[in-house]
Amino acid sequence: MTSLAIRNLTKTYPNGVRALDDVSLELGAGMFGLLGPNGAGKSTLMRTLATLQDVDAGSAVLSVDGAPLDLLADKERARRVLGYLPQDFGLSPKARAQDLLGTFAVLEGLVDRAARRQVVDALLHKVNLWDARRQAVGTFSGGMRRRFGIAVALLGNPRLIVVDEPTAGLDPAERARFHHLLAELGEDAVVLLSTHIVDDVLNLCPRMAILHQGRVRLVGSPDEAREGLRGRLFARTVTRAEQEALDPALGVISTRLVAGRLEVRVVADAAPAGFHPVEPSLEDVYFAVTTGRWTP
Ligand code: ADP
Numbered sequence: 001m002t003s004l005a006i007r008n009l010t011k012t013y014p015n016g017v018r019a020l021d022d023v024s025l026e027l028g029a030g031m032f033g034l035l036g037p038n039g040a041g042k043s044t045l046m047r048t049l050a051t052l053q054d055v056d057a058g059s060a061v062l063s064v065d066g067a068p069l070d071l072l073a074d075k076e077r078a079r080r081v082l083g084y085l086p087q088d089f090g091l092s093p094k095a096r097a098q099d100l101l102g103t104f105a106v107l108e109g110l111v112d113r114a115a116r117r118q119v120v121d122a123l124l125h126k127v128n129l130w131d132a133r134r135q136a137v138g139t140f141s142g143g144m145r146r147r148f149g150i151a152v153a154l155l156g157n158p159r160l161i162v163v164d165e166p167t168a169g170l171d172p173a174e175r176a177r178f179h180h181l182l183a184e185l186g187e188d189a190v191v192l193l194s195t196h197i198v199d200d201v202l203n204l205c206p207r208m209a210i211l212h213q214g215r216v217r218l219v220g221s222p223d224e225a226r227e228g229l230r231g232r233l234f235a236r237t238v239t240r241a242e243q244e245a246l247d248p249a250l251g252v253i254s255t256r257l258v259a260g261r262l263e264v265r266v267v268a269d270a271a272p273a274g275f276h277p278v279e280p281s282l283e284d285v286y287f288a289v290t291t292g293r294w295t296p
Helices: 042-049 076-079 097-107 113-127 143-154 172-185 198-204 222-229 241-244 281-288
Strands: 002-012 018-027 030-035 057-064 065-070 082-083 162-164 190-195 208-210 215-220 235-240 252-258 261-267
Touching: 002 042, 002 190, 018 042, 018 057, 018 208, 018 215, 030 042, 030 172, 030 198, 042 162, 042 190, 042 208, 065 076, 065 082, 065 235, 076 082, 097 143, 097 190, 113 143, 113 235, 143 162, 143 172, 172 190, 198 281, 208 222, 208 281, 215 222, 215 281, 222 281, 235 241, 252 281, 261 281
Parallel strands: 030 190, 030 208, 082 162, 162 190
Antiparallel strands: 002 018, 002 057, 057 065, 208 215, 235 261, 252 261
């Protein structure tokens, strides 16, 4: 059993920006989605858990089969149980996939040649890059790079896997393949996936949180999140002129084009004039929370 307890993390950068403001989260094995707009503090949290930067206060303790490990205090040991997949990482463009993965494996402590070969080959199969193993990584597509990143992150059998904004720039087929791989990782590891793509969390994560301006605004399952907003979300199709005439106090969370017409959505206790109730999507929850119109 693996779990992660994040307690009261706070971080203020030297320029005065408070990127994390008393962040606490409990994560079990499996995928946990962290949603938030740009600047919410996601990368700061991910980099902190990946031992790459320090916080001002708080703790993060990983429990593996009952044994606690303080990730922030014991970085050396933390790195041994950690797999970190950054948004993009610098790869030596001319190195072949198999050789490069072998080099990373040595850094992980896999010094025995035969054992290393076995691990590297198994990982290349797992991420479906076996046929490309002799190809220079500089020639890889975005999707292949992400999958290679997973192979690197999986070296050393990590119990905490931190994945930062993975699907940027992937075509739909590559994205689906990447998702299948991620979903497989969560069996006995804590997998923390940070993204601003609401659908990725909906598809992949049984539990999630929304981070906004450094604070945790919502925690739960995507279904619970939608349930909370049910009965309080209303929509109306408007013309441009009508849109401009809307009362600013209405609590608009989104305005979008639906079949060429503007649809305005609001959070309210009861339907404002001309509005009808709608079933909340996770995206509505996200907008309601990050516009500050709804506090779960
Ligand atoms: P996200 O990953 O959700 O976009 P970040 O953690 O990157 O959020 O950033 C959170 C806030 O901290 C933003 O306002 C950002 O500008 C600021 N920030 C991030 N890194 C630094 C830094 N090294 N120095 C100063 N401010 C930073």
